[in-house]
Amino acid sequence: MDDTSLGLWGVPLAMLAGAIRVSTPFIFVSVGECLTERSGRINLGLEGTLVMGAMSAYGVALVSGSPWLGVCVAACVGLLLGALHAGICQLPRVNDIATGIGLMLFATGLAFFLGKPFIQPKAPNLGAIELGWWSSIPQVKQALQVNYLFVLGIILAFALAWALKNTRWGLIVRLAGESVDAALAMGASVARTRLIATSIGGAFSGVGGAFLSLYYPGSWNEGLSSGQGLMAVALVIFARWDPIRCLWASLLFGAAGAISPALQSVGVTQGYYLFSAAPYVLTLGLMIATCSPERSLRGAPGELGAVK
Amino acid sequence: MGAALERIAVPTLALLASAVLFGLLLAIYAGVDPFEAFALMYQGAFGSWFSWQNTLTRAAPLILTALCTALPARLGLVIIGNEGALVLGGVAAAAAGIALAGAPALVVQFGMALAGMAMGGVWIALAGGLRQYRGVNETISSLLLTYIAIALMNHFVEGPLRDPTSLNKPSTFPIGDGNMIGAIPGTDVHFGLVYGVIACLVIYGFLRFTTYGFAMEVIGGNPKTARMMGLNVGRYVLAACFAGGAAAGLAGMIEVAAVHGKANASLAVGYGYSGILVSFLARHHPAAIVPVAILLGGIGASGGLLQRRLDLPDAAVVVLQGIIFVAILASETLYGRLWKQKEAR
Numbered sequence: 001m002d003d004t005s006l007g008l009w010g011v012p013l014a015m016l017a018g019a020i021r022v023s024t025p026f027i028f029v030s031v032g033e034c035l036t037e038r039s040g041r042i043n044l045g046l047e048g049t050l051v052m053g054a055m056s057a058y059g060v061a062l063v064s065g066s067p068w069l070g071v072c073v074a075a076c077v078g079l080l081l082g083a084l085h086a087g088i089c090q091l092p093r094v095n096d097i098a099t100g101i102g103l104m105l106f107a108t109g110l111a112f113f114l115g116k117p118f119i120q121p122k123a124p125n126l127g128a129i130e131l132g133w134w135s136s137i138p139q140v141k142q143a144l145q146v147n148y149l150f151v152l153g154i155i156l157a158f159a160l161a162w163a164l165k166n167t168r169w170g171l172i173v174r175l176a177g178e179s180v181d182a183a184l185a186m187g188a189s190v191a192r193t194r195l196i197a198t199s200i201g202g203a204f205s206g207v208g209g210a211f212l213s214l215y216y217p218g219s220w221n222e223g224l225s226s227g228q229g230l231m232a233v234a235l236v237i238f239a240r241w242d243p244i245r246c247l248w249a250s251l252l253f254g255a256a257g258a259i260s261p262a263l264q265s266v267g268v269t270q271g272y273y274l275f276s277a278a279p280y281v282l283t284l285g286l287m288i289a290t291c292s293p294e295r296s297l298r299g300a301p302g303e304l305g306a307v308k
Numbered sequence: 309m310g311a312a313l314e315r316i317a318v319p320t321l322a323l324l325a326s327a328v329l330f331g332l333l334l335a336i337y338a339g340v341d342p343f344e345a346f347a348l349m350y351q352g353a354f355g356s357w358f359s360w361q362n363t364l365t366r367a368a369p370l371i372l373t374a375l376c377t378a379l380p381a382r383l384g385l386v387i388i389g390n391e392g393a394l395v396l397g398g399v400a401a402a403a404a405g406i407a408l409a410g411a412p413a414l415v416v417q418f419g420m421a422l423a424g425m426a427m428g429g430v431w432i433a434l435a436g437g438l439r440q441y442r443g444v445n446e447t448i449s450s451l452l453l454t455y456i457a458i459a460l461m462n463h464f465v466e467g468p469l470r471d472p473t474s475l476n477k478p479s480t481f482p483i484g485d486g487n488m489i490g491a492i493p494g495t496d497v498h499f500g501l502v503y504g505v506i507a508c509l510v511i512y513g514f515l516r517f518t519t520y521g522f523a524m525e526v527i528g529g530n531p532k533t534a535r536m537m538g539l540n541v542g543r544y545v546l547a548a549c550f551a552g553g554a555a556a557g558l559a560g561m562i563e564v565a566a567v568h569g570k571a572n573a574s575l576a577v578g579y580g581y582s583g584i585l586v587s588f589l590a591r592h593h594p595a596a597i598v599p600v601a602i603l604l605g606g607i608g609a610s611g612g613l614l615q616r617r618l619d620l621p622d623a624a625v626v627v628l629q630g631i632i633f634v635a636i637l638a639s640e641t642l643y644g645r646l647w648k649q650k651e652a653r
Contacts (some may be wrong), residue, residue: 044447071447088634097386097447098588099637105581106630112623114337188551227455234448273466277459286443293443 011262017143018258019251020150021216025050025208025225026250029232030239031160032204034246036082037236038164040177040190040199040303041089044100046205047229048107049081053209055080055115058303060221064124067214071126071149074210075203081107082202086195104229118220126215149211154202154247161243173197177301205229231283238286240299256282314646319589322639324339326632332629333627340618352613353606364497367598367605369394371504373583374590375511376432379552380446381592382515383545384528389435389450390556391580392457393428397557398564399461400427402571403469405483405564418489421561428557429550431457436549440542458576465572478574482561500562506600507555512594524548555579578626582608585633604629 029046036043053074061070069240085103129151132144164170175183176193183190208228213220235253239245260275353363376390383451404423408416435453440444469480489499515521524544527534531541559579564571586604590596611625 003592088638091638093640093643094638095640099634101386101388101584102449102588102630102633102637105585106634109623109626109628109630113621113627116621116623227451230448230451234445234452237445237448271463271467273459273463276462277456280455280459284449284452284456287444287449288438288442291443291445293441 008266010266011259013139013143014260014262014265015255018262019255020143020146022257023250023254024147024150024153024211024216025228026232026235026253027150027157027247028211029205029229030235030246030250031153031157031243032078032201032208033233033236034053034201034239034241034243035160035164035173035204036194036198036201037304038177038241038301039173039194039299040180041086041194041198042096042100042233042304043082043085043198043201044097044230044233045081045085045103045107046100046202046233047225047227048104048111049202049205050209050212051080051111051225052081053078053109053206054213054224055111055118055209055220056206057210058213059115059118062118065124067124067126067164069207070123070214071207073117074206076206078202078204078206078209079199080202081206082199083195085202086198087102088260089198090191106200112222115220116223122219123214125218125230126211147211147215149207149215151191152207157243157247164243166201174179174301179302205232208232227280231279234283234287238283238290240290241301242299253279253282314643317646318639318642319636321642322635323632325639326628326635329631329635330628334620338618338620340620343613345618345620348613348617349607349610352610354438358383359606359609361496362609363606364495364501365605366608367601368498368500368504369559369563369579369582370586370601370605371501371508371597372555372562373580374586374601375507375555375583376428376552376580376592377420377584377587378590378592378594378597379511380432380436380545381540382528383516383548384531385436385439385545385549386447387432387435387450387549387552388447388584389432389454389457389553389580391576391578392454393431393448393553393556394560394563394580394583395454395461396457396560397424397428398560398575399464399469399480399571400424400557401561401564402480402483403464405468405487406467406469408483409484413487416483417565420483420487420565421558424557424561424564426557428560429552429554432553432556433546435544435548439599440545454580461571461575462573469571474570474572476489477572477574479568479570482570483565485569487565488569489562497565498562498566500559500566503558503562504601505559508594508597511551515594520544521622542645548626555584559583563651580630585629588633 011237033046033048056077057070057074061067088094088099126147128145128147131146132141135141172188172193175189180190212224235249239249256279259278260272263275334340334342334345350491352359354360373390373394376393377387401420401424405416405420408419431453435446435450438444438449442537465480466478471479471481491498523539527541527544534541560575568574582604586597586601589592590600607628611622614620614624615622
């Protein structure tokens with residue numbers, strides 16, 4: 001065995017690399033959605049926000065030459081889409097699940113519409129931190145290339161967990177999610193809290209999209225996202241509305257998503273498409289294992305319609 | 309009087325608002341005259357007999373996939389796995405068609421329809437059952453099932469069912485020209501449209517005139533009351549989801565048997581997702597699905613003309629669909645507010 005061939009060891013290594021690389025969009029979307037759902041609203045449109053974020057980040061990076069400006073613009077676009085969702089859902093008798101589906105369709109279509117000119121050209125990518133400097137094996141080096149956004153996502157997850165627990169603002173968000181009456185008694189505006197929480201959640205998803213188009217896979221096309229935004233929403237339920245658990249779950253999903261290409265790279269091509277369904281099967285399996293019809297889920301925000 | 313007028317006025321307002329928003333987007337971003345664009349869209353959708361046939365051909369799968377959302381919605385479930393049921397229904401139908409090769413055409417078609425409907429029905433009943441017996445959110449699970457369905461289709465089309473002669477676009481073996489569903493006499497529109505309209509009328513009659521339909525209304529209104537009345541809610545959920553999935557599966561069978569002649573990736577072109585929109589626009593009402601599907605089919609049919617004449621991206625019609633979807637949902641808030649105040653006085 002020479003330096004470039006790791007044999008079957010390539011599979012767990014590729015899954016580790018996947019956990020680092022593929023998980024980043026999951027981290028951003030799930031942490032953002034976690035905040036939104038803790039305020040008592042569900043945003044199913046984050047899939048569309050992710051795609052819009054990816055498109056706008058790529059377009060801005062291409063035109064301006066600065067990928068970080070692209071990330072900022074993606075966050076702003078996500079913020080606007082989140083605010084739009086919150087604004088519409090605030091109207092009486094409007095269903096937030098259906099509106100989320102509608103905005104998902106709208107944002108995806110808009111991204112394809114506006115992003116048509118960006119499919120061919122190559123935009124500058126975000127840089128990475130080389131954590132594999134100690135190793136001489138190229139695969140290990142490649143696996144340990146850590147993007148700055150991955151680190152930022154981890155920091156955001158811990159920061160959100162701390163803020164929800166320890167700040168006045170975190171308390172108001174949790175109150176809006178647990179009991180509208182209690183929040184009103186405290187003198188907090190439920191509508192404004194949810195507007196802010198949904199907008200920030202959208203901004204996080206936009207950044208997650210920027211990672212897709214500017215780092216991995218690192219290009220813009222119409223098949224860029226394959227349901228990551230939606231899986232992240234399911235993942236929040238599995239993570240019981242806790243930002244830190246969202247982080248672990250995202251890493252698990254990243255690894256699952258890397259199974260299929262990892263097996264292919266060591267020559268196992270049988271059932272490539274079956275293994276590519278692994279993350280979806282895993283999500284579904286975890287939801288079946290953790291949900292129960294008799295009681296509402298432990299840790300579920302009381303005002304959240306989707307889990308009642 | 310006010311309520312009846314409202315049911316027409318509110319969606320009309322929402323559609324007008326969407327047209328204005330879409331027109332603004334075209335004028336500001338693409339520099340296209342919106343009136344010219346709308347005139348072209350009308351021409352591409354309903355302007356000639358040729359475009360009418362194109363529109364109706366696209367409406368056929370939309371009618372059937374819309375039922376996949378509409379039927380469970382009568383019970384208060386939001387199912388959005390239509391695309392998955394359509395895709396797997398198509399694959400199952402193609403497999404049945406290949407297995408029955410040599411039998412009389414009617415037998416083959418019947419077998420294909422049965423296989424497609426059973427497959428689609430089981431797929432959506434899975435989401436309904438998980439909701440009913442495990443408390444898993446049916447919206448998310450049905451969408452995850454769609455991604456699994458597309459992966460399964462790719463697996464079968466590239467693997468066990470692959471026709472080795474299909475090089476560029478992996479496909480199953482063809483079902484044979486003699487087994488194809490033909491066109492309605494005098495038109496190029498295939499019989500799938502007729503099946504869709506019949507399905508909607510039958511379901512409308514079922515919901516309106518049978519005790520089962522009434523029971524579904526009770527469950528949709530308040531499941532707890534329904535349980536106290538002794539209704540087996542779980543059985544109704546499974547049945548409605550199965551019937552809805554069967555409709556989407558039939559749409560997949562028709563795509564195979566009337567359009568492509570085999571199953572391949574062309575099945576997953578978004579009829580399922582548009583079907584969700586049709587169902588919501590029709591407010592999950594089976595009789596309203598037919599005209600709404602024709603309208604949406606028309607919007608889809610006009611995409612090509614917009615692309616050719618005005619050089620707009622093909623996603624333009626998807627944007628319009630998205631705007632309409634959001635506007636219609638937001639307009640729900642207007643019900644009871646337009647006329648009620650006057651009546652009270």
